[in-house]
Amino acid sequence: MHTMRRVLVVDDEENIRLVLRTLLKRAGYEVEVATNGEEAVEKFESFGPDVVLTDVRMPKMNGIDLLTALKAKGSLATLIVMSAYGSHDLAIEAMKAGAYDYVAKPFKPDEILLTLRKAEERETLRRENQKLREEIRKENKFDEILAKSAPMMEIFRTIGKIADYKTTVLVVGESGVGKELVARALHRRSIRANNPFVAINCGAIPENLLESELFGHRKGAFTDASADRRGLFEEASTGTLFLDEIGELPLALQVKLLRVLQEETIRRLGDTKDIKIDVRIVAATHRDLAAEVKAGRFREDLYYRLNVLPLPLPPLRDRKEDIPLLLDHFIARNNIRLGTQLRGISPEARKALIDYAWPGNVRELENTIERAMVLADSDLIHVQDLPERVREARDPVQMQLASGELSIKKTTRVIEEVLIRRALQKTKGNRTRAAEILEISHRALLYKLKDYLITDL
Ligand SMILES: Nc1ncnc2c1ncn2[C@@H]1O[C@H](COP(=O)(O)OP(=O)(O)OP(=O)(O)O)[C@@H](O)[C@H]1O
Ligand SMILES: [Mg+2]
Structure with missing residues (x-):
């Protein structure tokens, strides 16, 4: 079986058309022929060939014009030109214009078949590569x-598995790990994707307003209730309600939420009748809810009701492989947003960013990159563009001393390198002055720079 089955033969010589048609059909290809470029363009549309095998010198539209015309139509077909003695230059030109290969006339049948097979192999490779790239991209990305x-791959798998269920999901993780992104992904991957996604931060709204915010109210239910109002549960009807910072929900409301989850009905403030609701709840918290239960700040029954499907997100420091990916992503995104043209990060700065513990997780990383991009003097982010806490976290002397190493020689080298870097930083890279401060000769400094591979301040 050919991966590229359809061949369109274009030649003004009837004899050649005939020979090629017979030859290619016998070899298992589907063949169409055209006698000139214009006819070829027409046939191209109806036939949809994988390969166009065209003479280069033809009256009216020659092979190169044909090639250009097909490219303009967005054709992805492989183009192979045939050139007779004396039209060699045209063949070269065709290659420059994007032809894949050329065969010289007169040709032996085998030559044509071999060229086609080569083209097929290349096409197969190209497709495989593309598939691979797509797979990699897909694997590294799950919605946002x-x-x-x-x-995190495990998290992606879990999201895929549980998205469609109506069961409450509890997303747990430190601040800035991506809890909200996960909640959105759960919604987008569910059968509710086209229905509303409504988010509320339970910690950001005063207790007295939160209740009417969630459940709505009837006119006159309280002083300011001048009209009936739907709550977020109703807004989110048929969709998803994201209860962010659920750990901050006041105890009184915890009781009400539990009732909603159990009965799937709500009652607006000041109302007497219940309204049936169909809402999928995703809750999130940075707190340890089990500990909150023990401390009496969170109702045990609600905790068990929410914790049916817990989704714990690991902090960034426990998945450092994600850092380079995130760095490159934020740089690319900020280049567009801020109109900057940063090329990337110096190796040393990259290392510092990977080593740092990121207590604020991805959000902290995101902000750090944005700040560094604004501060950067060149088209690379350097260590000096990073905040002090990140730079200090990689204090090599502390790291060396903590390692338990007792070799004076090795430890001295670490200290020496730090001193040289500091001196260079202080003198803004002026080596003569740095050598003075370090109280070594200029030559000794140059030698040490090479020794310690110092190129970046
Ligand atoms: N894996 C990730 N890929 C891309 N961006 C991410 C990722 N994780 C987090 N972010 C980004 O980091 C920021 C914080 O994410 P998000 O708001 O989802 O975290 P959170 O856990 O809800 O944080 P908080 O507890 O502070 O509310 C957002 O700007 C988000 O777009
Ligand atoms: Mg959040």
Whole structure:
């Protein structure tokens, strides 16, 4: 079986058309012929060939014009030109214009078949590569969530598995790990995707307003209730309600929420009748809810009701493989947003960013990159563009001393390198002055720079 089955033969010589048609059909190809470029363009539309095998010198539209015309139509077909003695230059020109190969006339049948097979092989490779790239891209991205680390791959799989269920999901993780992104992905991957996604931060709204915000109210239910109002549960009807920072929900409302989850009905403030609701709840918290239960700040029954499907998101420091991916993503995105043209990050700065513990997780990383991009003097982010906490976290002397290493020689080298870097930083890279401060000769400094591979301040 050929992966490229359809061949369109274009030649003004009847004899050649005949020979090629017979030859290619016998070899298992589907063949159409055209006698000139214009006819070829027409046939191209109806036939949809994988390969166009065209003479280069033809009256009216020659092979190169044909090639250009097909390219303009967005054709992805492989183009092979045939050139007779004396039209060699045209063949070269055709190659420059994007032809894949050329065969010289007169040709032996085998030559044509071999060229076609080569083209097929290349096409197969190209498709495989493209598939591979797509797979990699897909694997590193789940909606808005970028990741490649094993624990996050597991999260992606889980989201896919549980998205369609109506069961409440509890997303747990430190601040800035991507809890909201996960909640959105759960919605987008569910059968509710085209229905509303409504989010509320339970910690950001005062208790007295939160209740009417969630459940709505009837006119006159309280002083300011001048009209009937739907709550977020109703807004989210047939969709998803994201209860962010559920750990901050006041105890009184915890009781009401539990009732809603159990009965799937709500009652507006000041109303007497219940309204049936169909809402999928996704809750999130950075708190340890089990501990909150123990401390009496969170109702145990609600905790068990929410915790049916817990989705714990690992902190960034436990999945450092994701950092390079996120760095490159944020740089590319900020280049567009800020109109900057940063090329990337110096190796040393990259290392510092990977080593840092990121207590604020992805959000902190995101902000750090944005700040560094604004500060950067060149088209690379350097260590000096990073905040002090990130730079200090990689203090090599502390790291060396903590390692338990007792070799004076090795430890001295670490200290020496730090001193040289500091001196260069202080003198803004002026080596003569740096050597003075370090109290070594200029030559010794140059030698040490090479020794320690210092190129970046
Ligand atoms: N894996 C990721 N890929 C791309 N962007 C991410 C990823 N994780 C988080 N972000 C980004 O980091 C920021 C914080 O994410 P998000 O708001 O989802 O975190 P959170 O856990 O809800 O944080 P908080 O507890 O502070 O509310 C957002 O701007 C989000 O777009
Ligand atoms: Mg959040």
